Amino acid sequence: MSGDREHRPLVVMKFGGSSVANPDRMKNVARRIIDKKREGNRCVVVVSAMGDTTDDLIDLSKKINADPPDREMDLLMSAGEQISSALLAMAIQAEGEKAAAFFAPQLGIRTDSVHTKARIVEIDGTRLQKEITNGNIAVCAGFQGLDASNDITTLGRGGSDTTAVALAVALKADVCEVYTDVDGIYTADPRVVPEARKIERIYFDEMLELASLGAKVMMNRSIEFAKKYNIPLHVRSSLNGNAGSWIIEEEETPMMERPIVRAVAADKDQARITAIDLPDVPGVAAKLFGGLAESNINVDMIVQSSSEHEIGKNDIAFTVASTDLKRAVERLKPVLKDLSGGSIVFSDDVAKVSIVGVGMRSHAGVAAKMFKSLAAAGVNIEMISTSEIKVSCIISRSKADEAVRRLHAAFELGRQAPVAAGA
Amino acid sequence: MSGDREHRPLVVMKFGGSSVANPDRMKNVARRIIDKKREGNRCVVVVSAMGDTTDDLIDLSKKINADPPDREMDLLMSAGEQISSALLAMAIQAEGEKAAAFFAPQLGIRTDSVHTKARIVEIDGTRLQKEITNGNIAVCAGFQGLDASNDITTLGRGGSDTTAVALAVALKADVCEVYTDVDGIYTADPRVVPEARKIERIYFDEMLELASLGAKVMMNRSIEFAKKYNIPLHVRSSLNGNAGSWIIEEEETPMMERPIVRAVAADKDQARITAIDLPDVPGVAAKLFGGLAESNINVDMIVQSSSEHEIGKNDIAFTVASTDLKRAVERLKPVLKDLSGGSIVFSDDVAKVSIVGVGMRSHAGVAAKMFKSLAAAGVNIEMISTSEIKVSCIISRSKADEAVRRLHAAFELGRQAPVAAGA
Numbered sequence: 127m128s129g130d131r132e133h134r135p136l137v138v139m140k141f142g143g144s145s146v147a148n149p150d151r152m153k154n155v156a157r158r159i160i161d162k163k164r165e166g167n168r169c170v171v172v173v174s175a176m177g178d179t180t181d182d183l184i185d186l187s188k189k190i191n192a193d194p195p196d197r198e199m200d201l202l203m204s205a206g207e208q209i210s211s212a213l214l215a216m217a218i219q220a221e222g223e224k225a226a227a228f229f230a231p232q233l234g235i236r237t238d239s240v241h242t243k244a245r246i247v248e249i250d251g252t253r254l255q256k257e258i259t260n261g262n263i264a265v266c267a268g269f270q271g272l273d274a275s276n277d278i279t280t281l282g283r284g285g286s287d288t289t290a291v292a293l294a295v296a297l298k299a300d301v302c303e304v305y306t307d308v309d310g311i312y313t314a315d316p317r318v319v320p321e322a323r324k325i326e327r328i329y330f331d332e333m334l335e336l337a338s339l340g341a342k343v344m345m346n347r348s349i350e351f352a353k354k355y356n357i358p359l360h361v362r363s364s365l366n367g368n369a370g371s372w373i374i375e376e377e378e379t380p381m382m383e384r385p386i387v388r389a390v391a392a393d394k395d396q397a398r399i400t401a402i403d404l405p406d407v408p409g410v411a412a413k414l415f416g417g418l419a420e421s422n423i424n425v426d427m428i429v430q431s432s433s434e435h436e437i438g439k440n441d442i443a444f445t446v447a448s449t450d451l452k453r454a455v456e457r458l459k460p461v462l463k464d465l466s467g468g469s470i471v472f473s474d475d476v477a478k479v480s481i482v483g484v485g486m487r488s489h490a491g492v493a494a495k496m497f498k499s500l501a502a503a504g505v506n507i508e509m510i511s512t513s514e515i516k517v518s519c520i521i522s523r524s525k526a527d528e529a530v531r532r533l534h535a536a537f538e539l540g541r542q543a544p545v546a547a548g549a
Numbered sequence: 550m551s552g553d554r555e556h557r558p559l560v561v562m563k564f565g566g567s568s569v570a571n572p573d574r575m576k577n578v579a580r581r582i583i584d585k586k587r588e589g590n591r592c593v594v595v596v597s598a599m600g601d602t603t604d605d606l607i608d609l610s611k612k613i614n615a616d617p618p619d620r621e622m623d624l625l626m627s628a629g630e631q632i633s634s635a636l637l638a639m640a641i642q643a644e645g646e647k648a649a650a651f652f653a654p655q656l657g658i659r660t661d662s663v664h665t666k667a668r669i670v671e672i673d674g675t676r677l678q679k680e681i682t683n684g685n686i687a688v689c690a691g692f693q694g695l696d697a698s699n700d701i702t703t704l705g706r707g708g709s710d711t712t713a714v715a716l717a718v719a720l721k722a723d724v725c726e727v728y729t730d731v732d733g734i735y736t737a738d739p740r741v742v743p744e745a746r747k748i749e750r751i752y753f754d755e756m757l758e759l760a761s762l763g764a765k766v767m768m769n770r771s772i773e774f775a776k777k778y779n780i781p782l783h784v785r786s787s788l789n790g791n792a793g794s795w796i797i798e799e800e801e802t803p804m805m806e807r808p809i810v811r812a813v814a815a816d817k818d819q820a821r822i823t824a825i826d827l828p829d830v831p832g833v834a835a836k837l838f839g840g841l842a843e844s845n846i847n848v849d850m851i852v853q854s855s856s857e858h859e860i861g862k863n864d865i866a867f868t869v870a871s872t873d874l875k876r877a878v879e880r881l882k883p884v885l886k887d888l889s890g891g892s893i894v895f896s897d898d899v900a901k902v903s904i905v906g907v908g909m910r911s912h913a914g915v916a917a918k919m920f921k922s923l924a925a926a927g928v929n930i931e932m933i934s935t936s937e938i939k940v941s942c943i944i945s946r947s948k949a950d951e952a953v954r955r956l957h958a959a960f961e962l963g964r965q966a967p968v969a970a971g972a
Contacts, residue, residue: 149609149613150614152613153613160687183632186636187635187636187639189572190572190575190576190636190639190640190643191640191642191643192641192643194639194642195638195639198635198636198638198639198642198650199635201631201634201635201650201652202631202632202635202636202639204631205628205631205632205635207627208624208627208631209606209625211615211624211630212610212621212624212628213609213610213621213625214621214623215618215621216610216613216614216617216618216625217613217614219614219617219618219621220613220614220615226620226621227621227624228619229624229701230654231653231654231699231701232698232699232700253699265665272654272727276654276657276676277655278652278654284922323869341966344949474732488908
């Protein structure tokens with residue numbers, strides 16, 4: 127009997143905060159989970175804090191301590207997921223199914239002690255395994271773990287996604303379903319490109335690029351985790367029963383459509399900084415970026431060139447998040463002074479437009495086609511960055527939407543016929 | 550150096566929900582705690598959930614599940630204390646003192662698995678001991694424990710008081726201070742008796758009686774706990790620095806005033822039920838009260854007498870909480886039918902007025918003096934119950950306040966001069 131039970135697929139279902147923001151939505155989610163179980167699956171659910179709970183708790187803490195300690199922040203914030211997991215288990219029980227809620231001390235997720243952005247070091251699935259074997263739907267508080275001192279830790283932004291993937295790994299789940307307020311991953315933002323098409327299947331590497339490039343469906347960390355352990359992710363809507371987008375491992379022998387370009391993304395949260403007329407001596411770049419790293423400012427694209435003005439001088443252009451621009455410029459001032467040369471120009475009016483697809487590896491001329499499309503639209507390219515499976519251009523922010531539409535059309539992303547999938 | 554540190558007194562300070570209901574009050578409490586530390590004490594703090602948090606969480610759960618499961622209720626409710634402990638530790642740190650917050654998995658409080666009213670089975674103070682030795686103020690989430698499965702449990706009404714006393718026992722504290730919105734224990738309710746006087750010291754046994762008789766300062770369970778392990782309790786105001794009331798063990802050789810009557814209490818949450826004309830056969834009382842016990846209805850005073858109406862018949866009168874009256878009457882109907890005799894009369898218009906004091910043990914005539922005072926005030930006594938250190942009378946509820954004032958005056962409770970105490 128229990129042997130029979132083990133053959134049912136094990137599904138990890140993750141629901142974000144907006145899906146459980148109030149009692150009605152929570153009941154909807156509960157019915158959704160019950161349907162999944164009654165279809166013959168064993169279910170482990172991971173849930174985020176309800177609606178704005180986490181932000182409310184952070185606001186409250188700021189009223190009490192302008193610079194609240196990280197350890198206590200984690201204890202505070204984790205209460206949000208504790209509450210939602212308890213309530214969701216109650217909602218499932220109200221509909222007549224067996225369910226139990228679990229929080230950090232029971233999940234078996236051990237982390238390091240870097241509070242507010244802890245890394246998982248070990249997962250012991252024994253307790254949850256026992257619960258699902260006993261027929262329970264296990265409703266787990268996302269975002270939280272326990273360090274070696276039994277202090278509660280949280281996993282940083284997108285932490286509940288990480289929890290879901292981590293539990294899927296530990297429990298050897300067949301799939302990890304990530305429920306969101308969108309229908310899946312699209313070839314471009316449908317608000318910008320009306321012809322944008324839902325992607326049926328996308329490879330982990332493509333999704334990792336997209337997530338870095340402005341697609342906000344999932345955080346990179348959880349995708350990396352799923353890729354490492356080859357856990358298929360199914361990103362889908364919490365509002366309807368439509369199939370969403372599967373994020374999967376690239377096959378040795380491809381079974382699915384492998385277009386040259388899978389999707390177009392735009393990131394408007396970008397600013398460009400150019401340090402011009404820098405002395406052309408070793409260690410200049412190290413000094414510039416070392417200073418920024420010390421201030422925890424992430425630098426994205428970097429382009430170095432010889433100065434247009436003077437021989438023996440260099441220009442270095444790079445991008446940072448718009449929100450970091452002011453801090454970055456302030457941080458660079460003493461560095462330039464120290465270098466006895468160079469000056470800073472910057473622009474907060476740029477965007478990064480990118481195309482992504484593993485097919486690029488075997489196709490020449492993809493970048494050229496992108497540049498040609500942008501030129502035809504009168505879009506000036508300020509910086510270019512490429513990887514094996516993506517090309518990114520920094521352009522004027524006001525041209526970003528038009529550029530995305532042009533690229534979507536040029537690579538015929540709206541016209542690719544979906545391949546029949548087993549989902 | 551650490552040996553030196555250990556000689557500083559260890560104080561457990563408990564703050565209720567109203568004391569930390571908002572950021573300003575929390576900051577006040579933080580300063581209060583810091584003062585205590587700077588006076589040379591080691592401090593362990595136990596805190597309840599902020600203001601109405603627990604009630605709000607219960608309301609939310611009822612919207613999701615009309616009959617929410619106890620296990621998930623505990624996980625849900627404990628989040629309230631988790632939040633307040635994290636915030637209070639932040640408030641202390643904001644004022645420049647070292648503090649850390651702790652919740653169930655770190656407190657070392659192990660309980661049985663009777664959710665929503667768990668009993669403590671073991672306390673391991675190792676972690677907290679380490680924290681205070683390191684100079685931290687340990688801010689502990691009240692009300693919660695962990696059972697053998699690492700499931701969170703809660704300790705029932707007044708649970709944070711129980712936590713405070715339990716930690717005081719485990720850590721061998723010198724005193725457990727219970728901060729409330731009143732100044733201490735009074736000889737009578739000051740809203741009813743303007744001359745009521747704050748009691749400087751009161752014995753555990755007297756306080757246990759008072760708590761059962763309508764004084765709502767602390768729950769019996771935590772007082773019993775403190776008595777068992779001889780932890781002095783100091784009940785005092787969170788709003789001012791005044792000394793409150795000490796609850797202590799009765800000395801072999803009394804060092805303090807030992808008045809005949811320590812205090813007068815009134816409980817207006819009482820209802821009287823009389824089963825009349827019951828057949829005078831063995832087992833009648835067992836059947837009556839067995840039925841009520843099955844329905845978890847607590848019976849307080851019981852008076853049995855031969856029927857006034859008929860030989861061979863009995864009357865049994867008893868009291869229950871007003872809130873249980875309706876359920877109790879319904880529960881008794883089939884019992885009477887089964888007994889083939891008797892009927893029920895009841896009144897929801899009664900109160901229990903009591904006098905308490907260990908001095909009664911060695912003084913005759915205390916009850917008589919009480920009856921005489923009530924008679925002089927025109928108060929009719931419906932039922933009487935006595936123990937070694939208290940006398941209680943059931944009277945008409947409308948006469949309760951007047952009865953308390955009369956008894957307070959008759960036993961000269963306002964005039965007893967306080968004895969100089971070492972506090």
